Amino acid sequence: MALQRxxxxxxxxxxxNFAQQYVRGAQIDVNRSLNKLIKELATNYQNVPxxxxxxxxxxxxxxxxxxxxxxxxxxxxxxxxxxEYGNILNTxxxxxxxxAALQAFYQSPQGSFLDLNSLGSKLAP
Amino acid sequence: xxxxxxxxxxxxxxxxxxxxxxxSSFTAPPAGVASSLLxxxxxxxxTQAGSFLDITSATPMQQPVAPATPPPLIPEPQTxxxxxxxxxxPFLPEIIEPPSQLFEGTDDSLYAVPRGITRGxxxxxxxxxxxxFSIADTVTSIAGYEDAIDRDTSEFxxxxxxxxxxVGNEEGMxxxxxxxxGSIFAFALPGLGQAAAGAxxxxxxxxxxxxxNASKRMLGLAKGxxxxxxxxxxxxxxxxxxxxxxxxxxxxxxxxxxxxxxxIALGVPIGFLELLAPExxxxxxxxxxxNQTKSEIIRRLGEAGTTGVG
Numbered sequence: 001m002a003l004q005r006x007x008x009x010x011x012x013x014x015x016x017n018f019a020q021q022y023v024r025g026a027q028i029d030v031n032r033s034l035n036k037l038i039k040e041l042a043t044n045y046q047n048v049p050x051x052x053x054x055x056x057x058x059x060x061x062x063x064x065x066x067x068x069x070x071x072x073x074x075x076x077x078x079x080x081x082x083x084e085y086g087n088i089l090n091t092x093x094x095x096x097x098x099x100a101a102l103q104a105f106y107q108s109p110q111g112s113f114l115d116l117n118s119l120g121s122k123l124a125p
Numbered sequence: 126x127x128x129x130x131x132x133x134x135x136x137x138x139x140x141x142x143x144x145x146x147x148x149s150s151f152t153a154p155p156a157g158v159a160s161s162l163l164x165x166x167x168x169x170x171x172t173q174a175g176s177f178l179d180i181t182s183a184t185p186m187q188q189p190v191a192p193a194t195p196p197p198l199i200p201e202p203q204t205x206x207x208x209x210x211x212x213x214x215p216f217l218p219e220i221i222e223p224p225s226q227l228f229e230g231t232d233d234s235l236y237a238v239p240r241g242i243t244r245g246x247x248x249x250x251x252x253x254x255x256x257x258f259s260i261a262d263t264v265t266s267i268a269g270y271e272d273a274i275d276r277d278t279s280e281f282x283x284x285x286x287x288x289x290x291x292v293g294n295e296e297g298m299x300x301x302x303x304x305x306x307g308s309i310f311a312f313a314l315p316g317l318g319q320a321a322a323g324a325x326x327x328x329x330x331x332x333x334x335x336x337x338n339a340s341k342r343m344l345g346l347a348k349g350x351x352x353x354x355x356x357x358x359x360x361x362x363x364x365x366x367x368x369x370x371x372x373x374x375x376x377x378x379x380x381x382x383x384x385x386x387x388x389i390a391l392g393v394p395i396g397f398l399e400l401l402a403p404e405x406x407x408x409x410x411x412x413x414x415x416n417q418t419k420s421e422i423i424r425r426l427g428e429a430g431t432t433g434v435g
Contacts, residue, residue: 078377
């Protein structure tokens with residue numbers, strides 16, 4: 001129940017752009033959610049069956065599993081965070097100059113409050 | 126003023142085009158029309174690609190074919206950002222379930238019972254290891270050495286989790302019951318050993334003073350096994366707490382170090398409670414009954430249970 005309340009609060013934060021409006025609580029919530037989603041995505045990636053060898057397909061599988069988990073658990077806030085940042089982060093990840101794109105993102109209103117270490121953090125082998 | 130007939134004639138001539146014999150000035154393009162639009166200057170092939178005539182003439186259709194370029198290969202993700210490289214497609218693939226690892230496939234009691242008992246015993250053994258690790262983590266944390274053991278980075282803890290995943294859990298009703306039974310066996314074994322050693326010590330003592338030393342040794346063994354029994358039950362309880370915390374974390378929950386320590390500490394007495402069931406059963410059998418009869422009762426009960434769930 002507490003989880004559901006947090007998720008609704010997070011959804012409201014993202015829907016109303018509270019984080020961009022310097023609401024500190026919303027910024028913390030979005031950061032926490034994004035970090036959690038990254039961890040889950042990394043775990044899902046490692047748990048993809050070894051029969052799937054192509055990296056793109058493995059990443060897509062990890063994303064599909066995450067999407068299913070979020071929907072099954074009705075994590076509406078996390079879903080909203082993913083909808084807000086998924087495409088942006090994809091564009092940055094696929095850009096030729098990833099560092100420059102990431103720097104520009106951190107200077108934008110949507111990325112200015114995000115944890116600088118989370119997106120660039122190295123994945124465990 | 127033109128009559129009705131003249132107007133009709135004019136309309137017909139306009140629709141039919143210029144009549145034969147009219148001077149060439151009528152066939153000349155009107156002023157302002159580009160000469161490139163003249164029909165004589167446009168080279169129209171006899172059949173056009175994709176047209177009905179082209180298809181019926183059995184000539185292969187000539188369509189512009191773009192050279193097939195495979196999507197660029199993505200290297201292994203190195204950073205968290207790389208995990209988002211597959212977010213460019215709105216379509217999600219069908220999830221491929223990993224194959225079950227341990228002789229899965231049937232809920233027939235012939236297989237499910239031994240499989241469930243084995244799984245239960247193995248899972249409890251792993252839970253005990255996890256519990257001991259968690260207790261050590263709690264103790265060092267309380268003593269002020271919070272970084273001495275870190276469950277997030279510990280290889281040992283990771284190996285235990287992987288082993289638990291590999292062993293897996295039963296899904297059918299028969300399997301689940303058997304798994305529950307197997308989990309009791311794992312830490313009831315030291316208890317049964319303790320009872321056997323105690324009985325043996327009493328027998329040796331009764332046989333005469335010559336066997337006094339052997340009886341003492343057997344009694345020591347019984348006490349040792351008793352200690353192992355409680356340690357196993359307590360660590361299994363702590364392991365269960367740790368597993369629940371891990372599941373809570375996987376589901377997106379968060380907890381503090383204090384909450385974790387409290388949960389692990391409370392898991393230990395809860396683990397002791399699991400000893401109650403086998404202890405009550407063992408103590409409930411009257412002492413007057415011979416050991417052979419007790420064994421027969423237990424064997425028959427086991428058979429009845431197996432037949433019942435089958």
